[in-house]
Amino acid sequence: MVATLFIDGTWRAASDGAAHEVRSPHDQSLVATVSQATQADVLDAIGAARASFDSGIFTSWSFKARSELVSKIADLLERDTDVIARKESDDTGKRFIEAQYDVADVVSTFRHFAALGAKEHGRSVDVGIAHVSSRIVHEPLGVASLIGPWNYPLLQIAWKVAPALVAGCSFIVKPSELTPQSAIALMKIIEEAGTPKGVANLILGPGSVVGTSLISDPRVDLVSFTGGLTTGQTIIRAAAETVKKLALELGGKNPHIIFADADIDAAIDNAVTAAFLHSGQVCSAGTRLIVERSIHDRVVNEIVRRAAKISLGGPDDEMAETGPLISQAHLNNVSAYVQRGIAEGATLLVGGKRSDKPEHAKGWYYLPTVLDNCQGKMYCVQEESFGPVMTVEVFDSEAEAIAIGNDTVFGLSGGVWSGDAAKAARVASALRHGTIWVNDFGPYRPAAEWGGYKQSGIGRELGEHGLGEYLEIKHIWTNNAPSRSGWFKDQ
Numbered sequence: 356m357v358a359t360l361f362i363d364g365t366w367r368a369a370s371d372g373a374a375h376e377v378r379s380p381h382d383q384s385l386v387a388t389v390s391q392a393t394q395a396d397v398l399d400a401i402g403a404a405r406a407s408f409d410s411g412i413f414t415s416w417s418f419k420a421r422s423e424l425v426s427k428i429a430d431l432l433e434r435d436t437d438v439i440a441r442k443e444s445d446d447t448g449k450r451f452i453e454a455q456y457d458v459a460d461v462v463s464t465f466r467h468f469a470a471l472g473a474k475e476h477g478r479s480v481d482v483g484i485a486h487v488s489s490r491i492v493h494e495p496l497g498v499a500s501l502i503g504p505w506n507y508p509l510l511q512i513a514w515k516v517a518p519a520l521v522a523g524c525s526f527i528v529k530p531s532e533l534t535p536q537s538a539i540a541l542m543k544i545i546e547e548a549g550t551p552k553g554v555a556n557l558i559l560g561p562g563s564v565v566g567t568s569l570i571s572d573p574r575v576d577l578v579s580f581t582g583g584l585t586t587g588q589t590i591i592r593a594a595a596e597t598v599k600k601l602a603l604e605l606g607g608k609n610p611h612i613i614f615a616d617a618d619i620d621a622a623i624d625n626a627v628t629a630a631f632l633h634s635g636q637v638c639s640a641g642t643r644l645i646v647e648r649s650i651h652d653r654v655v656n657e658i659v660r661r662a663a664k665i666s667l668g669g670p671d672d673e674m675a676e677t678g679p680l681i682s683q684a685h686l687n688n689v690s691a692y693v694q695r696g697i698a699e700g701a702t703l704l705v706g707g708k709r710s711d712k713p714e715h716a717k718g719w720y721y722l723p724t725v726l727d728n729c730q731g732k733m734y735c736v737q738e739e740s741f742g743p744v745m746t747v748e749v750f751d752s753e754a755e756a757i758a759i760g761n762d763t764v765f766g767l768s769g770g771v772w773s774g775d776a777a778k779a780a781r782v783a784s785a786l787r788h789g790t791i792w793v794n795d796f797g798p799y800r801p802a803a804e805w806g807g808y809k810q811s812g813i814g815r816e817l818g819e820h821g822l823g824e825y826l827e828i829k830h831i832w833t834n835n836a837p838s839r840s841g842w843f844k845d846q
C-alpha cells in the first residue's frame with residue numbers, strides 16, 4: 356500500500372487505503388500512484404499541526420535556529436535537484452530543463468527566507484515616557500493550510516513553506532491532486548533536515564474532498580492559497596466563520612502594452628515568451644497584448660509567424676520549446692474559450708486547435724493561438740484562459756493604453772514597452788497591477804514582493820511581506836516605574 360501522507364512525523368497510507376494514479380499530460384502514461392487522504396486523515400493532520408504549535412516545540416526556537424533549518428533544506432533541495440525535477444516534469448509534462456530551473460528557483464526561495472529570518476526582528480518604539488519601554492515583537496501566526504496549484508507545483512508551495520518555517524508556524528501542505536510528487540519529495544527533505552514532529556504535514560487529494568476542513572476548521576489560523584478565482588472565493592467564504600487570516604494568489608489577465616517608440620524587435624520577442632512560455636499556464640502570463648495602432652500589423656504579423664513555429668513536446672524532447680496543457684479537462688476549457696472568442700468577433704490568426712502531430716496524439720497539446728480584433732468587453736479579453744492564447748487590442752493614445760490595461764477585475768502583473776522613459780514610468784505608475792515590467796516581461800526575484808491588486812488576490816508572497824503573512828505582531832508596553840493611573844476619583 357502506498358504511504359505518501361505525512362502526518363505527525365509519520366509516513367502513512369490513507370486511512371481507507373485509497374490511492375490515486377497520476378498520469379503524464381504528455382502521453383497519459385502512469386507516472387505515480389499516491390495516497391488519497393480521507394476526511395479523517397485531514398483532521399489528523401490539522402490536529403497534529405495544532406498540537407505541535409501549541410506545545411511550543413518549534414515556536415520556542417529562535418528565528419536564527421529556524422533560519423538555519425531553512426538553509427539546510429535549501430542545501431538538500433539543491434542536492435536532489437535532478438530527482439525532484441524529474442518528478443515535476445513527469446507530473447506537469449513540462450520539459451525537464453524547465454523543471455530544473457524551477458527547482459533552482461525553489462532553492463533561491465528557501466535561501467531568501469533563511470537570510471530574512473536571520474535578520475533582527477521587532478523594534479523599540481519611543482513612547483515619550485522615560486520609564487516605559489515599548490517593544491514590537493513578531494511571533495508565529497499559528498497553524499497554516501498551504502494549498503498549491505499545478506502549474507509550478509513545488510515553487511508555489513515553496514513560497515509558502517519557507518516563510519512558514521522561518522516564522523515558526525505549523526502547517527498542512529496540500530498540493531494539487533494533479534501534481535503531488537514534488538511536494539512529497541519536499542516533505543521528505545523537511546523531515547531529513549530535522550524539523551520537529553507535527554510541524555510539517557502533507558495531505559493529498561482533490562480540493563473538493565480534502566479541502567473543506569483545511570479552509571474551515573477552527574484549529575487553522577491562516578489559509579495561504581494559489582489557484583483559481585472561484586476556489587479563492589470559496590476559501591474567503593469558508594474562512595469568514597472563524598475569521599482566518601488569508602493570503603490568496605488568484606491569477607490574472609495581464610496587459611502587455613507596446614508603444615510605437617519601443618525597441619520593437621525586443622518587444623515582439625518578449626511578447627511571444629510572455630504569452631506562450633509553459634503554454635500560457637502562468638498566472639502572470641502576458642496574454643493581453645495592447646499595441647499602438649501604427650505598429651499593429653508589424654508586431655502582430657511577426658508574433659503570428661513566431662507562434663506558428665513554436666515547437667511542442669514532452670519532458671525529454673530536446674527540440675521542444677514548450678509542453679502540453681495539464682489535463683484533458685483544461686484542454687477542453689482552453690478550446691471552448693477560443694471558440695467563444697471567435698464567436699464574439701475575434702479573428703483567429705494562428706493556432707486555435709489541438710496539435711495534430713502523431714507524437715502528440717496521447718497528450719494535451721494545444722497550439723499557440725493569437726486572437727486579433729479583440730474588444731475590451733469580450734470574454735476572451737476579460738477572463739484568463741491559462742492556456743497559450745494571446746488576445747490583441749489596439750490603442751491610439753497613452754491615456755487609452757492605460758485605460759485598457761486597467762479595464763480588468765484582475766491586477767497581478769503587466770508590461771509596458773517604450774523608448775520614452777518618462778512615458779513608460781507614467782504608465783507603470785498608472786497601471787493597477789502588483790508587478791509591472793518596463794521594457795521586459797516576466798522576471799522576478801524572491802527578494803521582491805509578489806501578489807495581486809483587485810481580484811488577483813490578498814496579501815503578498817516573497818520579499819519581506821511574504822514572511823510577514825506568517826507572523827503576528829505584538830506590542831509589549833512595560834512600565835518600569837509603576838504608579839496609579841489617577842483617571843477615576845478614588846473616593
Ligand code: TXE
Nearest residue numbers: 503504530531561562563566582583586604605606638741
Ligand atoms: O484551480 P483550483 P484549477 C487558474 C487558472 C485555471 C483555473 C482553475 O485560470 O484555469 O485557476 O484551475 C485546491 N478547498 N489557476 O481548477 O481548483 C486544488 O485541489 C480547498 C491560476 O486547477 O483553484 C488545488 O490544490 N482547496 C493559478 C488548488 O486548490 C481546493 C494556478 C488549485 O486548484 C478547493 C492554477 C476547495 N474547495 C490555476 N478546490 C495561479 N494563480 O497560478 C480546489 N482546491
